[in-house]
Amino acid sequence: MLKIGSLTLDNPVILAPMAGVSDQPFRRLVRRFGAGLAVSEMIASNAMVRAHWKTMRMSGTEGEAGPIAIQIAGGDPQTMAEAARMNADRGADIIDINMGCPAKKVVKGVAGAALMKDEILAGQIIAAVVRAVDVPVTVKMRLGWDEDSINAPQLARIAQDCGAAMVTVHGRTRGQFYRGEADWRAIGTVKRAVSIPVVGNGDVNSLADAKALLDQSGADGVMIGRGSYGRPWFPGQVATFLATGTAPPDPPLSQRRAILVEHVATMIERYGVKAGIPIARKHVAWYARGLVGAAQFRDRVMHAETPERLFSVINAYFDPLIERQAAA
Ligand SMILES: Cc1cc2nc3c(=O)[nH]c(=O)nc-3n(C[C@H](O)[C@H](O)[C@H](O)COP(=O)(O)O)c2cc1C
Structure with a gap:
């Protein structure tokens, strides 16, 4: 059972925040x-506070089953607190603070992983966000x-002292970006x-x-990012596997x-054709x-300009594969 402050999750398997991927259609x-x-x-956080329309749409949660976790990024305690409040007002059940993003654009403004280099500022941000909202606050770091x-x-101890309810640790350093392998044992040093x-x-x-990460780290849960690309059922499979030993x-x-067809339809509904x-x-x-x-298939998909064309490319690809699978 994974408890995040006053909330208890049904299982300890979490979809990772991924810019451009973990949008509302995929999360649902x-x-x-x-x-x-x-x-x-x-x-x-700064765009949120300026109520930039695209940002507001990114944070929309209509129709999403709770608990809803919204991640905010930024380097100014007051702006982060304000963004947290706005998200809590709009229905977020959990506010997650990004202290792991390696992107140059993000770390340059002392946000994301750059906050790991400034523990005092990191603590001020966590404390300000915790003070600003009644919902649990979590921190994601490298x-x-x-x-x-x-x-x-x-940093996890600082987060705990400042009132954070959970931390997530990606087992790489910022310097590694996404290279090499995640060090699951090192996550255990945070757990302890x-x-x-x-x-x-x-x-x-x-x-x-998933099992090896938990065994090697002693962590309370597992977060899955890229492993869920194109298979939204994977985190759920992991959850069943961890609970029962079979998936x-x-x-x-x-x-x-x-x-897939449903997923595409919801993306087009949400973003419109041009952006969707x-x-x-x-x-x-x-x-x-x-x-x-x-x-x-990928090549054809990349050239599909309209929803009709995209659906027809999908069907032309899957129809024979489905027939073959049914015959086997
Ligand atoms: C395309 C992409 C976007 C990401 N965006 C975010 C983000 O917005 N916030 C964040 O904390 N981490 C972000 N990450 C990092 C992931 O949450 C995760 O920590 C990382 O991908 C390692 O997990 P994985 O090996 O399961 O993918 C992103 C990763 C990818 C690949």
Whole structure:
């Protein structure tokens, strides 16, 4: 049982916040397939406070099953507090603070992973956000800025002292970006440093990975990012596997196509055709990963300009595969 402050999740498997990926249509699907929680893509606190329309749409949560976790990013305690308040007012049940993003654009303004280098400011931000809202506040971090400055255990303690209800640790340093392998054992040093729940993250792409991360780190839960690309059912499978020792099989291709078609339709509904098609394309391509002819399919998907064309490319690709699977 994973408790985040006053909230108890159904299971300890969480979809990672991913800019451009963990939007509301994807979060809804992942939750429906059984993930315990799905964290929103990061929302820039300064844009939120200026009520930038695109940012407001990113943080929209209509129709999403609770608990709803919204991640905010920024380096100014007051602006972060204000953004947290706005999100809590708009229905967020959990506010997550981004202290792990390695992107230059983000760290330059002393936000994301750069906050790991400034523990005083990091503490001020966490304390200000905790003071600003009644809902639990969580913090997502990496192991440290680089291998010579591993301070996740210390920063987790600061987060705990400032009132955070949970921390998530991606087992890489900022210097690694996404290179190398996530160090699941190192997440254990954070787990041992605090009494609030610690969620481990990084490179969980299979059921066995999820179990190994938990075994090696002693973490209370697992967060899954890229492993859920094109398979919104994966976090739910992991949850069942961790609870029972067996997991439901991957959905058959006919069901996979139905999920994909629904996913595309909700993206177009949410963003409109012009903005929705480019966002939908990358998800569509991911659904074919590992299947025969995925590369050519991806090519056709990238050239589909209208919803009609996209749906027809999807059907032309999946129809014969589904027939073959049914015959086998
Ligand atoms: C496309 C992409 C976007 C991401 N955006 C965010 C973000 O907005 N906030 C954040 O805290 N982490 C972000 N991350 C990091 C992920 O949450 C996660 O920590 C990382 O991908 C490692 O987990 P994984 O190996 O399961 O993908 C992003 C990662 C990717 C690949």
